[in-house]
Amino acid sequence: MAGDSSYKPGEIVKVSGIYSVVHDDGKGTFEVTCVEGEHFPPTRSGKGAHFELKYAATHSHKHADLNGGDSK
Template structure:
């Protein structure tokens, strides 16, 4: 089972997250969430959570990109 994150929690890892709404018959969808921000609230209310599908590094944090210094 994937680690679950609740709306309002701080995003620790940037990437693509699946939004799972409990009791909604599997109508999950994917969104991008950014490290340091908070998982947004959902319109469906209670029982929704986020699961990391694919982590991604910001270009300015990648060792192969950005300024050499």
Template sequence: MADQHKPGEKVQTSGIYKVVKEGDGESEFEVTCVEGEHFPPTRSGKGAHYELVHAATHSHKHSELGSGD
């Protein structure tokens, strides 16, 4: 089972996250979340969580894409 993150928690890894809305006819969709920000609340408000699908490195942090400094 993938790590589950709740709305309001701080994002530790940037990437594409699956949002799983539990309850009546469980549904899911994907969003981009950025390290250091917080997972946003969902409109349903209850039973939703985030699961990392694909982590991504910020271009300014990647060793092959240095700023030249």
């Protein structure tokens, strides 16, 4: 069941990463990549689905070890 760590289609993604798309009946769960600042996409089934963060990930252009380094 959806809890505090689940998100509905149309909400803004706050953390980039791999999300599980979970249907209320538990059937047909799969994973997608969602990007911070974008909206969670609509689902084909319409209602009864939510997104759960599985693995958070930082975009390369936002990562401190990769941002603004010298390319010598």
